[in-house]
Amino acid sequence: MAKRGVLTPQHEDFPRWYQDILNKAELADNGPVRGTMVIRPYGYALWERMQAEVDQRIKAAGADNAYFPLFIPESYLNRESDHVEGFSPELAVVTQGGGRELAEPVVVRPTSETIINAYFSKWVQSHRDLPLLINQWANVVRWEMRPRIFLRTTEFLWQEGHTAHATRQEARDYAAQILHDVYQDFMESVLAIPVLIGYKTEAERFPGAINSMCLEGMMRDGKALQMGTSHELGQSFAAMFDITYLDPEGNQAQVWQTSWGVSSRMVGGLIMAHGDDHGLVVPPRLAPVQAVVIAVRDADGVVDACHRLADALAADGIRARVDDRMGTGFGRRATDWELKGVPVRVEIGPRDLEQDQATLVSRIGEDKQIASLSEAPKSVGSLLDVIQQRIFNDAAAWRETHTAEVATIAEVMEAAATGFARIPWGKLGPEGEAVLAEDAVTVRCLQRADGSLPESGDELDLVAVCGRSY
């Protein structure tokens, strides 16, 4: 394992550890404008993998991709009162263009409900046009007070889904379908992060929504990270943007809507949910590089053997790369890949080659194992499966041991110092929520006692999961 000093240990200074990882794993740099970030190739590769997996699930849920403009007329934002109140403090506004003052300022999109719904209004005329299911991949800008790379940046990357339905129930069901089939499935089966699902309290709700569902993950410091949201927008945007249609009986009706998104924040979640003192830990199903084949020494045939093995791995569908930087010592190269969290390292040196074998090393295991060169692709494949499962299990166990069932506000505060607290919502309520907020503890979500998603946030006997958050 790497020598001490490569990274600040997590227990010593978690934020510093996070900064160290961003640098040492070559994920991102700060941009020149406060709050902006430069996403470096390896960090972007992680994001591209997330995009690919999420995009595939969104399409399976029936939504189509489209693209709407970056610039939105300021007046659009003003149409929905809760929406504008929620977003106006963090808007970036352009007042000049082509060297002249603009007649109407344009805002750089903080989210696209307004501009997309302005077009939904044109596109929806008949009940036959419903449901209308649109997604867009884009960058958005929110002038945040306290930026932090990947977690909360002035400009970030995301996907935002926007849909229109004939009935409230259909909209609600679709928002829940996205939550489960797209987000939860991706986060748990690919990112290997167990997520809590539930409803936001009224205090935490998205501006303009009638209900916000969310997915919350626990990081290695016990804090919560909101990994995604899916909102029921009700009919307020439909009213403001006049999205109406003729129903089968020939009556004018307004649509019911949803919006939902996940962002480049998930990269931060990935780092903080699995990373350890040796670096990033990337679950195999996400990993841009699942296996790196390292030529240990520059001896006869070693480098060639590495390339042949990498080709064989690729032929088995494994994302593999060769490290044959022979001018750099083995230890340095091994540490580099460890920092980047590559799940499996395959080492081939002269000693291995003599035995017609390769040495396999898991990022999260202690023991090295030997595989014959011909069997190596199969061995690596099954090792990747084992690693994927173990990363998820470890994260689930971590959350389990850092979650307490409590009955009083004092106990919530105590438990939130190190993790989550579950308390009956009936015992907390909006008043208790306000008390917790004074000490930066928030209700992350309201869910049923068994952890499942309620029909609404008003269902009886819900449990409030509380914690500190990013």
Next chain:
RNA sequence: CGGGCUGUGGCGCAGUUUGGUCAGCGCACCUGCUUUGGGAGCAGGGGGUCGCCGGUUCAAAUCCGGCCAGCCCGACCA
């Protein structure tokens, strides 16, 4: 925007109390040789108007004033 801390080569820091002999260290980088099975060694080398502006002084990284930026803790949030 409130509270705390900090600004010195790419990164991390020492030097500031007591102004001068102060542009220094580690890592990184470049060249050469030896190395390569867990961040290699030796030798040589390049790079900083000490955050910015102004003031005090014979003399400022160091003292004074103003400004700016960053980090951490809050309010906000994907």
